Amino acid sequence: MEGVVRRWWVAGPAVSIVTFAVILGLGAPAFARHNFSMLKVNPEVGFAGGEVSVSGFSYPMNAKVAIRFNAVDGPVLAELDSTANQDIGGTVRIPTDTPPGRYVLYAVQSDAAGKPNRIPGRGAMTVAPRDSPPPAVPTGFELDSRPNSLIRSDGAGTGQLALAALAAFALAGLLGLLMTRIVVSRKTTDSGPAGR
Amino acid sequence: MRLRRRGLSDVARLSLATLLLGAPAAVAAQPTPIRVTSAVNATREDVNPNRTYAAPVIAVDPANADHLVAVAAEVRSRGCGFLRSSDGGRTWNRPETSPAHKDYPFCFQTETGPAQAVVAFGRDGTVYYAYAGWDVGDTLSDWAIGQGGGWRGNVSVILSRSTDLGETWETTVVRKARGLVGDAQENNRPVSTLAVDTSGPQDVVHVGWKASFRDRNRPMSAISRDGGRTFSEPIDLTGGHFEDESVRQGLAKAAKMERTPAVAAIDFSWPDLTVDGEGNLYAVWAARLLRGPQLDNSGTYLSRSSDGGRTFTVRELSPLPEVFYYPVLKWSAQGGPKGTLHLVYEKEGPQRATWVQDIFHIRSLDQGDTWSKAVTLNDDGEPAKLVGQFHPNMAIAPNGRVDVAWWDFRNDGGNFANDVYLTSSQDNGTNWSPNVRVTDRSIGRRIGVWYGNSDIRQAPGMIATKNTTVIAWDDTRNGDETTQSQDIYSAVAQFGALEPGTPEAAQYGLAVASGVAAFGLLFLALVASRKRRAPTAPG
Numbered sequence: 070m071e072g073v074v075r076r077w078w079v080a081g082p083a084v085s086i087v088t089f090a091v092i093l094g095l096g097a098p099a100f101a102r103h104n105f106s107m108l109k110v111n112p113e114v115g116f117a118g119g120e121v122s123v124s125g126f127s128y129p130m131n132a133k134v135a136i137r138f139n140a141v142d143g144p145v146l147a148e149l150d151s152t153a154n155q156d157i158g159g160t161v162r163i164p165t166d167t168p169p170g171r172y173v174l175y176a177v178q179s180d181a182a183g184k185p186n187r188i189p190g191r192g193a194m195t196v197a198p199r200d201s202p203p204p205a206v207p208t209g210f211e212l213d214s215r216p217n218s219l220i221r222s223d224g225a226g227t228g229q230l231a232l233a234a235l236a237a238f239a240l241a242g243l244l245g246l247l248m249t250r251i252v253v254s255r256k257t258t259d260s261g262p263a264g265r
Numbered sequence: 266m267r268l269r270r271r272g273l274s275d276v277a278r279l280s281l282a283t284l285l286l287g288a289p290a291a292v293a294a295q296p297t298p299i300r301v302t303s304a305v306n307a308t309r310e311d312v313n314p315n316r317t318y319a320a321p322v323i324a325v326d327p328a329n330a331d332h333l334v335a336v337a338a339e340v341r342s343r344g345c346g347f348l349r350s351s352d353g354g355r356t357w358n359r360p361e362t363s364p365a366h367k368d369y370p371f372c373f374q375t376e377t378g379p380a381q382a383v384v385a386f387g388r389d390g391t392v393y394y395a396y397a398g399w400d401v402g403d404t405l406s407d408w409a410i411g412q413g414g415g416w417r418g419n420v421s422v423i424l425s426r427s428t429d430l431g432e433t434w435e436t437t438v439v440r441k442a443r444g445l446v447g448d449a450q451e452n453n454r455p456v457s458t459l460a461v462d463t464s465g466p467q468d469v470v471h472v473g474w475k476a477s478f479r480d481r482n483r484p485m486s487a488i489s490r491d492g493g494r495t496f497s498e499p500i501d502l503t504g505g506h507f508e509d510e511s512v513r514q515g516l517a518k519a520a521k522m523e524r525t526p527a528v529a530a531i532d533f534s535w536p537d538l539t540v541d542g543e544g545n546l547y548a549v550w551a552a553r554l555l556r557g558p559q560l561d562n563s564g565t566y567l568s569r570s571s572d573g574g575r576t577f578t579v580r581e582l583s584p585l586p587e588v589f590y591y592p593v594l595k596w597s598a599q600g601g602p603k604g605t606l607h608l609v610y611e612k613e614g615p616q617r618a619t620w621v622q623d624i625f626h627i628r629s630l631d632q633g634d635t636w637s638k639a640v641t642l643n644d645d646g647e648p649a650k651l652v653g654q655f656h657p658n659m660a661i662a663p664n665g666r667v668d669v670a671w672w673d674f675r676n677d678g679g680n681f682a683n684d685v686y687l688t689s690s691q692d693n694g695t696n697w698s699p700n701v702r703v704t705d706r707s708i709g710r711r712i713g714v715w716y717g718n719s720d721i722r723q724a725p726g727m728i729a730t731k732n733t734t735v736i737a738w739d740d741t742r743n744g745d746e747t748t749q750s751q752d753i754y755s756a757v758a759q760f761g762a763l764e765p766g767t768p769e770a771a772q773y774g775l776a777v778a779s780g781v782a783a784f785g786l787l788f789l790a791l792v793a794s795r796k797r798r799a800p801t802a803p804g
Contacts, residue, residue, distance in 0.1 A: 104620075105716055107681060107716075108679075141651050142649070171678065173679035174679065184618075185616070185618050185651055186618050186619060187619040187620065187621075188618060188619065188620040188621050188651055191677060191678075191680075191681065193678055193679025193680055194679070208680070209676065209677065209679070209707050210707055211706060212706045213702070213706065215302055215304070215705050215756070216300065216302055217302060217303050218302070218355075219302065219355075219733065219757060219763055220759060220762045220763065221764075221765060222762035222763060222764060223765055225772045225773060230772060230775075230776040231776070233773050233776040233777055233780065234776040234777065234780035234783070236780065237777040237778070238780035238781070238783050239780075240780075240781075241781045241784035241785065245788055
């Protein structure tokens with residue numbers, strides 16, 4: 070039984086990967102317009118002054134790509150050449166004075182005048198202190214607190230409904246009194262001469 | 266006697282005053298900030314870790330705002346599923362029956378931008394569902410338009426119709442491409458749009474798609490005047506506009522081409538359709554001469570037909586090189602005797618950096634003859650950060666509110682994650698609310714099929730009711746690098762309090778009845794006590 074379970078543990082992800090690869094194959098001919106430039110940092114946790122690898126795809130062929138630290142116009146950590154396959158790869162050193170925290174590396178492509186001319190690739194990483202575990206920093210996937218239900222109007226307020234009931238009561242009273250008066254006056258008229 | 270009369274008169278005055286004070290006061294509607302609920306997993310019934318849902322399209326029953334339906338395409342099974350909600354989008358379920366025609370089980374296509382299938386309501390709760398239908402045999406054509414996934418070969422246009430919220434379906438083949446060979450082959454995909462005109466005695470259903478032939482392609486539509494049972498022959502939405510050589514010369518000049526091309530050399534996009542209150546049909550689509558990444562180098566055009574698609578007038582909306590990417594067109598009854606056409610699209614922002622897009626809105630009060638100046642709808646406000654906004658969608662509420670939602674990377678901290686943002690206009694597109702984040706967490710796009718060279722991505726699905734907008738999107742929060750799972754999530758943006766469970770009129774009716782009944786009881790009690798106290802006549 071344990072063997073069967075173990076086989077499933079192996080087979081399940083394997084089937085998923087193969088199926089997904091097939092789907093990617095099916096999807097490949099899509100005429101994607103947003104060829105987003107992607108950037109990945111490895112490892113995702115590093116140290117100030119330490120080195121990390123960067124790699125990415127979907128960059129213009131044979132172009133210069135600047136890896137900038139924590140801003141589109143941040144310090145340039147490296148300048149990489151994209152390949153004919155539109156990939157980039159290399160190693161960058163994290164600035165030595167970087168406090169622990171979460172940071173973003175940008176892969177920026179610019180025109181001849183140095184103006185960014187294309188949406189940059191972005192890769193996140195955590196800079197950890199050397200002698201302690203990485204700090205708990207937001208990853209960008211935090212869940213916002215939201216209400217579960219919609220606001221529904223209660224309709225008329227209790228006071229308004231009470232006033233409406235009171236008004237109805239008063240109106241009924243008026244009508245009742247009016248009717249009583251009419252009946253009484255008719256009775257008086259009818260019985261008047263006979264009584265005389 | 267006088268005193269008694271005065272007393273009665275006082276009672277009358279008091280009663281009248283009470284009556285006036287107690288009359289129900291009209292409560293002025295107060296503008297409410299947009300309030301977004303937590304997201305719900307609309308595809309939670311599917312526990313297959315391989316599930317890869319994409320491209321939600323939703324519709325609301327105009328007669329019952331609690332009844333919603335949605336397309337939920339599942340990429341790995343290549344089918345276009347169906348979801349429904351009976352509580353205004355707070356919970357969703359999947360009926361047993363598929364809307365797909367039994368001979369055309371698949372709909373999945375790999376085009377970036379348009380929906381995988383489309384859905385709309387007609388009258389009496391009738392649901393219409395249209396898709397590009399194919400089966401494995403249809404992809405065995407020698408016609409190498411592309412590869413895989415139905416991209417190759419004959420693809421037909423299918424319309425399904427349900428009058429019981431998806432329990433049962435009737436299907437119609439709108440355009441049959443199956444079995445066509447040689448030069449007659451045609452590839453009808455994507456089926457991008459569905460518009461239903463409910464103003465006449467029967468639903469008039471318009472289906473729109475892109476038809477690719479061996480030597481040309483066209484934005485097309487077909488019309489049904491009997492509630493989707495039968496359809497016209499396909500109608501070319503370009504209406505012969507490019508037969509005029511001077512028009513093609515203009516296109517060639519904009520594309521910096523020396524020779525004026527033949528009509529067949531023009532590459533057209535899929536259309537988006539809408540109908541106005543008089544049954545006029547409008548279509549927006551793109552045309553270009555230079556091929557390349559999708560829609561690049563395109564001009565955007567508007568077709569209008571006042572005779573059910575027999576003839577069209579065509580206007581250029583965005584002369585090259587201004588490209589309106591992924592335009593969405595809707596009509597609203599607000600704004601004047603002809604109503605308003607609203608158009609949203611994405612386009613390069615002020616940084617003029619490739620794919621750093623913004624979301625824009627324009628409108629026309631004269632059936633598309635003239636258009637307002639474009640307004641930027643995203644308010645992230647720091648163009649130097651080179652953040653992109655993509656794939657807008659739009660919904661018009663019955664009270665004329667205009668809501669627009671799109672994919673937005675403003676919160677991306679290096680994860681390649683995006684969010685859905687929303688803005689809304691209460692004055693027919695003159696002023697817009699601050700942007701509101703709809704997704705309750707950013708959606709990681711390093712997994713799933715939104716990107717990663719799959720590019721199965723579309724605008725968020727959305728519908729608008731008087732007080733709410735429901736937005737649906739594909740979401741990878743339950744996936745990882747192994748499973749790559751994608752689900753459909755939805756949330757509700759609320760603009761004002763919903764009507765109470767018991768209608769206000771009924772509440773007042775009950776209050777009035779109680780008042781009258783109370784008086785009646787009091788009156789009876791008085792009469793009874795008087796009778797009891799009255800002296801008995803001597804015998």
